[in-house]
Amino acid sequence: MNSQTVSVIIPCYNAERFLAEAIESALGQSIAATEIIVVDDGSTDQTRAIVARYPQVKYIYQSRQGVSAARNYGLQVSCGEYIVFLDHDDYLLPNALEAGLAAFRQHPDCGFVFGVCRNIDTNGIRLQGSNRAVLEHPYPQPIYPNILKGNSVHPPARHLFHRSVFETVGKFDTTLTVAEDYDMYLRVAAAFPGHCHNQEVVAYRTHDVSASTTARxxxxxxxxxxxxxxxxxxxxxxxxxxxxxxxxxxxxxxxxxxxxxxxxxxxxxxxxxxxxxxxxxxxxxxxxxxxxxxxxxxxxxxxxxxxxxxxx
Structure with missing residues (x-):
């Protein structure tokens, strides 16, 4: 496995509305991803056709099993030393991988590094005064107890993980249909040091059909x-x-x-x-x-x- 290789894994379900933007953001990085993997979790819309526009993107289909299973499948088939999980309705900013890799070079003892968000609405317009505004602010140290307190490190694409963390803590918990990412953040932060470089790396979209807004x-x-x-x-x-x-x-x-x-x-x-x-x-x-x-x-x-x- 070559040093500085990065896999971007995009789990999705019926993602035709936003998927192209997510894929293009991964393709448009200032430091190119080694591979981009879309894991289609049983979509019935035009998701497959959208991915087909990008021959450099690997497409994998699985029957409907949930986002955790899709992330796990992508992790299993990926080859990068570093991993980004990009939700299909968010998109990476152009410097996301570069900022993460630079942070790892400065903090080689870390198992994960992360940045901050740009909160956007359904149409991609930056939100002002959002209840998610805290996600745009520098993250306080120490990381693990702050995650325990409920200080969010969402969404997943804020993070660049070293592959070794999953060899230690395991995969995403497929018994969880919400809070599965919170579970992973806690497990990783409990086992490995982390670092927030505080650079803006992902546009985090608020809309009415995301899992976080539809669950009771x-x-x-x-x-x-x-x-x-x-x-x-x-x-x-x-x-x-x-x-x-x-x-x-x-x-x-x-x-x-x-x-x-x-x-x-x-x-x-x-x-x-x-x-x-x-x-x-x-x-x-x-x-x-x-x-x-x-x-x-x-x-x-x-x-x-x-x-x-x-x-x-």
């Missing part, structure tokens, strides 16, 4: 807490990590807990009682105040309706 909050919370629990063996004898773990748990409960009551309503309306029960359990265990908030909201709505009816 209760599903997000259950998966994220499962991911955090897997880190417990690393917390022993380290008070800093234990504190970060507790902070992270409360962070994610606060993020998702306030919306779980609406999951219960959604699952009942869509005749999914088992999922409604699971959401109720999570709500009562981790965010019971959500019921009080919802009750207040209902009372406020009833009051407004009553006021409107009496003034007509």
């Amino acid at each position: 909050p209760s599903h997000h919370l259950a998966s994220t807490l499962k991911v955090l629990k897997k880190q417990q063996p690393h917390l022993r004898q380290n008070p800093q990590y234990q504190t970060a773990y507790r902070q992270g748990k409360q962070h994610w409960i606060k993020i998702y807990g306030r919306y779980m009551v609406y999951d219960i309503k959604f699952y009942l309306l869509t005749k999914q009682p088992q999922l409604a029960a699971q959401s109720l359990y999570l709500l009562l265990r981790y965010y019971p105040q959500g019921l009080l908030r919802y009750a207040r909201e209902l009372l406020a709505n009833l009051s407004r309706r009553w006021t409107a009816s009496t003034t007509c």
